[in-house]
Each structure stands twice: as structure tokens, then as C-alpha cells.
Amino acid sequence: MKILVILIIVSLMIALVFLVLFIWSVKSDQYEDTDSPAMRIFYDDKPRSANSKKDK
Amino acid sequence: MSSPAIKNNTTCYHCGEDCNSEPLLHNDHSFCCFGCQTVFELLSENDLCEYYTFENNPGNQLSHFIKDKYLFLDNQEIVDHLLDFKSDQLAKITLNIPSIHCSSCIWLLENISRFDHGIIHSKINFSKKKLAIDFNPIETNLRNIADLLYQLSYEPEISLDQNKNSITDKSKTRNLKIGIAGFCFGNIMLLAFPDYLGIELDSEFIGYFTYISLGLSLPVLFYCSSEFFISAIAGIRKKLLNIDLPIAIGILALFSRSLYEILSQSGPGYLDSMAALVFFLLIGRWLQGKTYEGLTFDRNFKSYFPLAVQKIVGLTKESTLVSKLEINDLIEIRNEEIIPCDAILMSKKALIDYSFVSGESEVNEIQEGAKIYAGGRIKGSAVQMTVIKPVSQSYLTQLWNHTSFEDSTEQNSPLLIDKVSQYFTPIVLLIALIAGIYWFFTDSSKVLFVVSSVLIVACPCALALAAPFTLSSTMNTLGLHNMYLKGTHVIEKIWQVKRIVFDKTGTITTPSNEKIEWHGRALSKFEKELIYTLSSNSVHPLSQQVSNHLQENKTDRIVLQFKEFKGQGISGTIERCHIKMGSPDFVGLTDSNFTGSVIAININEENLGYFLIKNKYRDGLHTMLNSLKTNYSFTLLSGDNNHEANNLSKLFPKETPLIFDQSPEDKLNTIKSLETTESTMMIGDGLNDAGALKSCHVGVSVAEHRSSFTPASDIIILGDQLIQLPKFLTLIHQSRKIIVTGFIVSFLYNIIGLSLAVAGFITPVIAAILMPISSISVVALSTLGVKYLSHRLKLKA
Numbered sequence: 001m002k003i004l005v006i007l008i009i010v011s012l013m014i015a016l017v018f019l020v021l022f023i024w025s026v027k028s029d030q031y032e033d034t035d036s037p038a039m040r041i042f043y044d045d046k047p048r049s050a051n052s053k054k055d056k
Numbered sequence: 057m058s059s060p061a062i063k064n065n066t067t068c069y070h071c072g073e074d075c076n077s078e079p080l081l082h083n084d085h086s087f088c089c090f091g092c093q094t095v096f097e098l099l100s101e102n103d104l105c106e107y108y109t110f111e112n113n114p115g116n117q118l119s120h121f122i123k124d125k126y127l128f129l130d131n132q133e134i135v136d137h138l139l140d141f142k143s144d145q146l147a148k149i150t151l152n153i154p155s156i157h158c159s160s161c162i163w164l165l166e167n168i169s170r171f172d173h174g175i176i177h178s179k180i181n182f183s184k185k186k187l188a189i190d191f192n193p194i195e196t197n198l199r200n201i202a203d204l205l206y207q208l209s210y211e212p213e214i215s216l217d218q219n220k221n222s223i224t225d226k227s228k229t230r231n232l233k234i235g236i237a238g239f240c241f242g243n244i245m246l247l248a249f250p251d252y253l254g255i256e257l258d259s260e261f262i263g264y265f266t267y268i269s270l271g272l273s274l275p276v277l278f279y280c281s282s283e284f285f286i287s288a289i290a291g292i293r294k295k296l297l298n299i300d301l302p303i304a305i306g307i308l309a310l311f312s313r314s315l316y317e318i319l320s321q322s323g324p325g326y327l328d329s330m331a332a333l334v335f336f337l338l339i340g341r342w343l344q345g346k347t348y349e350g351l352t353f354d355r356n357f358k359s360y361f362p363l364a365v366q367k368i369v370g371l372t373k374e375s376t377l378v379s380k381l382e383i384n385d386l387i388e389i390r391n392e393e394i395i396p397c398d399a400i401l402m403s404k405k406a407l408i409d410y411s412f413v414s415g416e417s418e419v420n421e422i423q424e425g426a427k428i429y430a431g432g433r434i435k436g437s438a439v440q441m442t443v444i445k446p447v448s449q450s451y452l453t454q455l456w457n458h459t460s461f462e463d464s465t466e467q468n469s470p471l472l473i474d475k476v477s478q479y480f481t482p483i484v485l486l487i488a489l490i491a492g493i494y495w496f497f498t499d500s501s502k503v504l505f506v507v508s509s510v511l512i513v514a515c516p517c518a519l520a521l522a523a524p525f526t527l528s529s530t531m532n533t534l535g536l537h538n539m540y541l542k543g544t545h546v547i548e549k550i551w552q553v554k555r556i557v558f559d560k561t562g563t564i565t566t567p568s569n570e571k572i573e574w575h576g577r578a579l580s581k582f583e584k585e586l587i588y589t590l591s592s593n594s595v596h597p598l599s600q601q602v603s604n605h606l607q608e609n610k611t612d613r614i615v616l617q618f619k620e621f622k623g624q625g626i627s628g629t630i631e632r633c634h635i636k637m638g639s640p641d642f643v644g645l646t647d648s649n650f651t652g653s654v655i656a657i658n659i660n661e662e663n664l665g666y667f668l669i670k671n672k673y674r675d676g677l678h679t680m681l682n683s684l685k686t687n688y689s690f691t692l693l694s695g696d697n698n699h700e701a702n703n704l705s706k707l708f709p710k711e712t713p714l715i716f717d718q719s720p721e722d723k724l725n726t727i728k729s730l731e732t733t734e735s736t737m738m739i740g741d742g743l744n745d746a747g748a749l750k751s752c753h754v755g756v757s758v759a760e761h762r763s764s765f766t767p768a769s770d771i772i773i774l775g776d777q778l779i780q781l782p783k784f785l786t787l788i789h790q791s792r793k794i795i796v797t798g799f800i801v802s803f804l805y806n807i808i809g810l811s812l813a814v815a816g817f818i819t820p821v822i823a824a825i826l827m828p829i830s831s832i833s834v835v836a837l838s839t840l841g842v843k844y845l846s847h848r849l850k851l852k853a
Contacts (some may be wrong), residue, residue, distance in 0.1 A: 005264050012243060013266070019239045026231045036182035038165075039159040041111065 057294075068092050068537050071209075072113025094210055102171055108163045114160030116209040125206060126214075128364030131197035131375040136493065137216065138198065146176070147193045153205065153684055164208070171204055172196050187212075207366045214363060237280040240272045241331035247272075248328040249707070266318045266325065273311065273327040280332045281307050283341075299477040302484060302516050303337065309511035326512060329827045336831050337421045340524035346531075348540045361396040361430075361447070365389060368440065381443050390438040393624050399447075401440035407435040434648045435518040471521045472548055472792075476799065477516065478604035484514040491814045506816050514734040517827065518834040522798025525838035530791040533846045538774040539784055545720070549754050550788050556684065557727065557748070559740035560694035560704075562712070563758050565672045566775070572605045576665010583664070584609040587657060590635050594626050598655055599637075602667055625655075635659050640666065676779035678707055683782040685709045691724060691736075693718050695744055723748040742767070782851050787842075794841040798834045805830035 001033070069085035070092035078085035079657060080093050081101070087093040096114060099105055126774060130136055141148040156165070161179045165187055166750040169175040174196025178189045180407055182796040189201060205332060206213050228740045247265045251407060284300045291298040308332060314325025357410040366388040367376040378396045381387065385393050386402065389395055395408070410432045422428060488510040495503045516722065526546035534541060541547065558564050561778075579587075588606040591599040593615050611699065625638010635656040636643050643656035645663055656666040680692065690712045716727065723740075724747035730736050731752060738745065741759070746767035749755030755769035758778060766772050773781075847851070 005765065006260065008247070008264075008268070015239065015243060021237045022239075023232060026228055026235065031228070031231055033181040033183055036162055037179050039162050039182070041164050042159065043166075 064416065067113065069108070070096050070113065070115035072115075081295060088553060091209070095342075098171075098207065104164060104167060109156045110160040112162055114158050116157075126199050126202040127366070127373040128362070129197070129202055129214075129362060129379075131356065134375070134377060135198050142193065143225065145192060146190060146193070147198075148190050149198065149201075150186050150188045151205070151214070152185065153187050153204075153210050153212050154185055156180065156182065156187070160668060161210070163420045165210060165569075166590045168204070172200060175201065182388070188456055195647070205336055227345075230338070230342055233283075234342060235281045237276055237338055238333040240276045240280075241335045243329070244269045244272050244328045244331050248324060249323050262319070262324065269325070270315070270318055270628050271330060273314070276331050277307065277311055277336050278789040280338060280690065284334075284337070295476045296474070297481045299473050299480075299516065302477060302481050302514070303333075303520060305335065305511055305713040306514070306517070309508045313512065332828055332831070333740060336835070337517060337520060338644075340521045343460075343528035344524035346528060347543055348535065359630045361394055365393075378447050381447060382445055383446065385443045386440060387443060388438055388440050390433045391434060391436060392565050392746070393434055395428055395430050395434065395441075397443055397447045398445040399428050399443050401426050401428055401439060401441050403441070406439040408432040408439075409435055423625060470777055473520065476519065480516060480519070484511070487514070487810060487814065489763045494814075495816065498657055498747045502816055507812065509813035510810060512812045513826070514806055516802065516803030516806070518805060518830040519799060521831055522795050522802060522834050522838055525835050526791050526798065526842060529839050530787060531844040533787065533842060533851060536852055538777045538782070539780075540772045541768045541794050546754060547791060549735075549770065550737065551792055553737040553754055554688065554734040555691060555730060555736045556688045557691045557693055557730070557736050557738045557752065559723075559738075559742075559748075560692060561746050562701070562741040563739055563778075564674060564677055564707075566674055571669045572601060574665060577665075579610065579664065583659060585611045585613065586630050586635055587637065587733055589613045589630055590615060590618075590626060590628050590637060593628065594620060597693060598669065599626065601669055602655055605667070633659055635662070673703075673707065673773070674779055680710060680779045680782055687785075689732065691715065691726075693723050693740075693748065695719070696721075720744045720747050725749055740767075783851060787845055787849055787851065788844050794838060794845070797838055797841070801837060802830060802834055 066079045066086045068079070073088045080090065081087075082096065087096065092115060096105075098106055117616075119491040121409075123589050135153050135200035136142065139147050141427065161180060165180055168189075174192045174194075176185060176190040178188050178191060187205075191198075191201060196748045197470055202212055202214070215529055229696075229745050235598060247269050250265075281304075282410065284304045287300040288304040291301055310330040312332070314327045338482075352458075361378055364375040364377050365379070365381070366373045368386040369390055376385075377388075378711050380451055387399070398522065401422055401424055404424050406428070408420050408422055408428060410420060410429070418794075420432075425601075427444070430447070434541075472585050474568075488507050492503050494529045495506045522614045524544065527547050529546055531541050531544055572794055584606050587613060588603055588609045591606070592603040594600075612799040613630050615628040615630050618626070620626050621638065621642065624642040625636060627634070627636040627638075629635070636657055640654055640656045643658045643663065644668060645656040654666045654668055656830070657664045692712060692714045694700075694716050695718050701716065705712075708714065718726065723745060727736060727738060727748045732807060735753040737754040737756060738748050739758060740749055741757055746756070749757060749767055749769045754771065756771040756773055757766040757769040758775050759766050759772055760775050805826065809830075
């Protein structure tokens with residue numbers, strides 16, 4: 001039954017990792033804007049390479 | 057008029073507006089105005105037409121383009137103030153752009169560096185409608201960037217007093233607190249699970265478990281719940297018993313009791329209840345604290361005035377901050393700019409539109425040497441003027457210096473929850489005391505146990521949850537219908553409203569000009585000329601409108617036997633044709649059921665048809681007023697003269713005071729005197745209502761678009777939603793009933809819990825079951841209740 005204590009401590013450690021990740025995400029402003037990343041995903045990185053058309 | 061308006065459903069490729077009569081054609085796309093076409097050309101030149109592929113007609117219509125609008129950004133002092141960061145190679149700025157509204161906007165504005173190679177990087181915050189730009193100050197400057205955005209019809213709103221970080225820091229801390237409390241709550245509960253099931257573990261394990269729980273509860277007590285303690289102490293200092301006091305007492309009682317039980321190894325304690333309580337309360341606070349970040353509720357006069365004006369020094373002009381203007385400075389104000397301070401006109405003449413201040417939409421012509429007041433908008437050519445009063449002392453800004461603008465009103469009406477808690481806290485303390493005394497004489501070993509149980513069970517968590525959850529879901533429902541509340545406290549203020557005060561122009565009227573339509577058989581060119589000639593002979597407003605409408609048929613025909621029949625119509629003979637025009641009765645038209653003013657036309661005893669001048673009042677206004685009048689009384693405050701008095705008195709109930717010719721200050725004073733007897737809700741739209749909006753109990757500003765400029769107010773509502781107001785108010789009033797029901801439910805739990813506690817029966821299991829059940833059921837009641845009510849009112853939720 002001693003294993004139970006170890007298991008609980010391990011599970012707590014894993015949970016702590018997630019807590020730290022959460023704190024990091026809050027501190028790095030990831031909750032500041034929850035709308036635009038969802039829309040940004042639709043854009044290609046380089047919309048049409050014809051950018052040089054005018055420059056030529 | 058051959059047909060009732062040309063049937064044309066072409067919409068602008070850029071902004072999606074109806075291209076009324078003549079769309080501009082360019083590259084197979086139609087545009088409603090030259091502005092939209094210019095933006096399209098600009099985009100296609102830079103190969104950014106993909107803009108149009110993400111959304112249909114994503115653009116904004118640019119109402120009027122003012123050249124040199126951002127001239128003041130040439131002033132280095134202003135620029136330095138606005139920049140977030142500056143070095144030789146890199147400058148950072150965050151701009152407010154209210155017209156950001158769709159995914160195309162994000163795409164375009166984040167690719168803006170293709171227009172200007174000095175821009176290094178740009179990033180949008182969509183919910184806050186902000187654009188962060190990094191640029192190289194050697195290659196470009198802020199003025200160019202602002203002009204570029206303005207050309208693309210993303211007009212940046214620049215003001216000097218932007219409070220930058222305070223709000224984000226607060227919301228960050230709250231997010232952290234919720235996360236940590238949730239983490240601790242979950243883990244403590246997991247460790248306490250054997251207890252719930254009644255499984256007896258070896259005392260060895262219990263020891264480990266309880267100590268881990270104790271460790272997990274420390275951040276909850278010292279970090280997450282700190283705001284309750286701070287607020288409770290602040291309340292006591294102000295001699296107010298707010299809701300946080302019983303919460304703080306409850307948390308402390310829970311913790312100290314658990315600490316005692318764990319250290320003395322007599323039981324597992326109530327740490328799970330404590331963590332759950334803090335977690336739910338924080339979520340409630342978070343919901344309550346949600347606001348519409350994209351909207352500005354607190355604009356003051358500074359946001360209306362230009363940031364800087366052109367000051368003339370000798371032969372040169374320099375931009376000067378408005379706040380640095382001094383008496384006798386000579387300044388130049390250009391077309392469409394707003395005059396920032398009272399001044400004397402130095403140019404020969406000027407055209408000034410005071411609609412901003414007075415609500416009257418007439419342009420005044422002013423001669424040299426006349427006094428000009430701040431807030432007027434210059435029309436036409438640029439004018440020069442000498443400052444006679446600094447900005448802070450001008451007539452218009454005096455309004456803002458009025459006492460009603462000091463932020464004291466917020467605290468005047470204690471929130472419902474605080475009112476309840478004023479009775480709640482003493483009663484709980486009294487019960488604890490009596491129970492303690494009773495048990496002291498019966499079984500003194502149980503005194504501490506019973507007293508702490510009473511305090512734990514009585515902790516008003518359900519009570520403290522009912523209001524935030526109900527109010528925030530009500531606010532969300534209203535937000536879905538484009539009525540945006542500044543915060544949940546506004547709902548509580550609306551409960552007290554007895555009188556609704558309306559502004560006229562722009563509020564109950566639609567801002568678009570009245571429409572005139574022809575109904576009847578097609579008119580020949582000759583007939584139109586006849587009608588024009590006759591109507592232009594009369595000064596009656598309706599005939600004036602008809603003649604304006606037929607302006608292109610101007611001729612020099614002469615009217616013989618012109619007669620005006622007061623209140624009925626006019627008649628006359630032109631080139632042997634006898635024409636009558638006027639009310640249907642006068643002309644002999646038998647139709648009735650008109651939706652506006654009617655001018656019937658009769659030429660040579662033949663009824664040709666009638667002109668319908670559509671009501672410029674919002675559709676459904678009458679129905680709205682009718683359904684509101686049982687619960688509210690009305691007042692109308694208008695800056696205009698009383699020529700509409702007749703029409704208005706038909707709309708409003710008989711006893712409604714209709715007050716005309718009101719200056720902004722009059723409006724403010726009228727509201728003030730109304731406020732002394734009853735709480736009022738003022739609905740207005742312009743800067744001229746700003747004083748009234750601020751001094752009334754609940755200020756509602758009406759906006760035509762989400763991005764329009766509104767004066768400081770509690771509520772922003774879109775114009776087309778105004779007629780839904782009765783429904784909204786019903787929902788708001790019924791939300792109060794939901795909260796009261798929530799209170800009753802939570803009292804019932806408390807009574808059951810308290811009687812068990814006083815009797816000394818409370819056990820960890822009962823506490824563990826009772827506390828979450830009461831919280832969850834109250835939360836469910838609140839949110840589902842609002843959903844049910846909005847469904848019944850046929851509002852989407």
C-alpha cells in the first residue's frame with residue numbers, strides 16, 4: 001500500500017507541471033486576445049508569391 | 057419620377073453598402089463611392105486583393121476624408137508621448153482602431169508592411185481592437201502610418217491619456233488566481249475522496265493525505281482569497297458590512313478548524329470545501345468583471361477635441377498640443393476640424409456647424425470678430441482665430457468640470473448583495489454567539505466545534521454566487537442583441553429607474569435624411585415641372601421638401617391664381633393647367649392608411665398620386681413607447697426648436713413634457729432636477745447629451761455602428777435595437793426575481809445547515825455534500841433562469 005503514497009506524489013508532480021504551464025501561458029499574454037489567433041490560422045504565410053509583379 | 061426609385065440592388069464591392077443610383081465601375085466591381093474605389097485601387101496596386109476573399113465586402117465606408125487629419129503627428133513631443141518604446145532603429149506603438157471587425161481586417165492590417173517598408177511588424181488584438189506596430193523610425197514615421205491606416209479606412213483613434221496596462225494586469229492576476237485555486241481544489245478533493253465514500257484508510261495514509269491537503273490549501277488561503285480579506289477589512293474601516301466579510305470569516309473558520317483537526321489528528325478537516333468555495337467565488341467575480349473591451353464607455357471631451365492644432369507664430373505654423381494653448385494665441389482650424397477652445401474669429405467669415413454641441417443641424421455663418429465656442433466644427437475653408445480662453449475653461453469643457461463628472465455616483469447606490477449582507481452578517485454572528493453560549497452551559501467541550509460549524513455553514517457562498525452569475529448572463533444576453541452594458545452594476549441601477557428621458561435628434565429619429573417617395577402613375581417631365589413650380593412658391597416645410605426633391609426639373613414658369621389653404625394645401629394655374637396639391641382630403645384622394653406625411657397631387661381634376669414623406673422617426677417607436685408607458689414616465693429633451701412638437705405629441709403619451717431649445721447645460725440641469733425626485737434613464741447620442749448622460753442615473757448612448765463615437769455612458773445600444781428596449785427592460789427586471797429566488801434557495805440551505813450545526817450534528821460528510829450542492833444549484837438556477845426568460849421573451853441567449 002506504500003506505493004499509493006508514491007503514486008499520489010507522482011500525480012501531484014504531473015499536475016504541478018500543468019499548473020506551471022498555465023502560469024506561464026497567463027504571464028506570456030496568451031489570454032489577452034483569444035479571438036484573433038483563431039482567425040489567423042486561415043491565412044497562408046505568403047499570400048501569392050506574385051508580390052514581385054509590381055516591383056519588376 | 058417614372059418609377060418609385062430606380063430598382064438597383066448593386067452593393068459596393070468594398071464596403072457592402074447599397075450603391076444607390078450610380079455605382080462606380082472599376083475592374084468589373086462596383087463601388088458606392090470614390091473613397092471605397094480608392095481603397096480598392098490601393099489594395100490592388102499592392103497585390104493585397106486577397107483582402108476580399110476572407111469575407112464578403114469587408115471594408116469600412118469612409119464617411120469624409122479629411123486631409124492632414126494627422127498633421128499633429130509631425131510634432132515630436134506628441135509622438136514621443138504616444139510611443140510605447142523608442143530607439144534609433146525601432147519604435148513601437150499601439151493604436152486603437154475601432155473599425156476592426158472581421159478576419160479580413162486582421163489579414164490586411166497584419167500585412168500592412170507591404171505598403172510601407174518602414175513597418176517591421178504589425179499585430180492585431182482583435183477583442184480589444186488594437187493594432188501593435190513595430191516600425192523603423194528612420195524609414196517611416198508615425199504620421200505616415202496613421203495616414204496610411206486612415207486611407208485604408210481604418211481610422212486610428214489617438215488620444216493622449218490612454219491608461220495602458222492597469223486593466224490587463226488585474227485580469228492577469230485574476231486568471232492566475234482562478235487557475236491556482238482550481239488546481240488546489242481539484243487535488244484536495246481527490247485526496248479527500250476516500251472520506252466521501254466512507255472508506256477507512258490506515259491512519260498512516262490519512263496523515264500523509266491531510267498534510268498534503270494542508271500544503272495545497274496554503275496558496276488558496278494566502279494568494280487566491282486575499283481579495284476577500286482586503287475588501288472585508290476595507291469595508292469594516294468604512295463601517296460597512298459588505299458581503300466579503302462573512303466570506304472572509306467563513307474561509308478563516310474553515311481553515312482554522314481544519315488546521316486544528318489535522319494537527320490534532322482528529323479528522324481530515326474541511327479544506328476541500330474551502331478550496332471549492334474560493335474557486336467558485338473567483339469564477340463568479342471573473343464573470344461579473346467581464347466587460348466589452350472593444351468599446352469605450354468613458355470618453356471625455358478630450359477624445360472629441362483635436363489633440364493638437366496649428367498655431368501661427370510669425371509666418372510659420374507649428375502644431376501645438378491643445379492643452380498648451382494660451383490666451384491670445386493665433387490658431388488655424390481647417391475644414392471638418394473641431395474648435396478646441398473659445399476664440400474670436402480673425403478671418404473674414406467662417407461656417408460653423410454646432411450640431412455637436414446643440415444638436416441642431418444647421419450651419420451658422422459667422423463674421424470676423426465674433427465669438428466662437430469650443431465644440432463647433434468648421435465647414436469649408438480654413439479659418440484663423442485668437443484664443444480667448446484656455447481649453448480647460450471653455451464653455452463646453454465647463455460641463456465636464458461639473459460636479460456630476462466626478463466619479464462619486466458609483467458608490468451612491470449600494471448593491472443588492474451588500475444590502476442583504478448588512479442584515480446577514482450580524483444575524484449569523486448572533487446565532488453563533490447564542491449557540492456558543494448555549495453549548496457552553498450544556499457541554500463546554502463542544503463550544504468551539506459548534507461555533508466554527510455555524511460560521512462554516514453560514515458562509516454565504518450561494519448568496520454571493522447568485523448575483524454575479526445572474527447579472528453576467530443577463531449582460532451577455534443583452535450583448536448578443538447589441539446592447540452593451542458597462543458592467544453588471546448597471547443592471548442593478550436600471551431596477552431603480554422610473555423615468556426615461558429621450559433626446560430627439562439621432563435618438564428617436566434616424567440619422568439618415570427623410571425619404572420621399574412617389575406613389576401613383578408615372579409622371580411626365582412636364583408634370584414634374586408643374587409640381588416643382590407650384591411647390592416652390594410655398595414656404596410650408598412639406599412643399600419645400602417636394603420642391604427639393606424635384607430640383608432637377610427647375611423651370612421659369614409662372615404661377616397664376618396661386619392660393620394657399622392653411623393646413624390643407626396649395627393650388628394654382630400654370631400654362632392653363634390647374635394644379636392642386638396638399639392633404640388627401642383637400643385634393644380628393646380617398647385612400648387612407650399612410651405611413652408618413654402625404655402630399656397628394658391633382659392636375660386638371662385628375663388624381664395622379666401622392667408623395668409620401670416617410671417618418672424620420674424610428675420604425676416601431678410608437679409601439680415601443682406604448683409598451684413602456686405602463687411602467688415608466690417619459691420626458692423629451694431636444695436641442696432643436698419646437699416645429700416637430702405636433703408630431704411628437706402624437707407619439708408620446710399625453711402628459712409627457714416635451715422640452716425644446718435645450719442647450720447641453722439646460723439638459724444637464726433638467727436631468728439634475730428630475731433626479732431629485734426619481735431615478736432617470738437618459739437616452740441620447742451626441743456630445744450635447746454628454747452632461748445629461750453623466751448626471752442621470754443610467755446613461756444610454758445610441759450608436760449607429762459598434763465603432764461609432766459615443767459619449768461617456770453606462771450603456772451603448774445600437775440604433776436599430778432601440779425599439780427592442782421594452783423587452784430588454786423586462787429581462788433586466790425579471791433577472792432581479794431570479795436573484796431573489798437564488799437568495800431564498802441559499803437561505804433555505806443555510807437554515808438547514810445552521811440548524812444541524814447549532815444542534816452539533818454537522819459532520820465533514822454533511823458539510824462536504826451541502827456546500828457544493830448549494831453552490832452548484834444556485835449557479836444553475838441563475839444561468840438557466842436567464843436562459844429560460846430570454847427564450848420566453850423571444851430573445852436569443
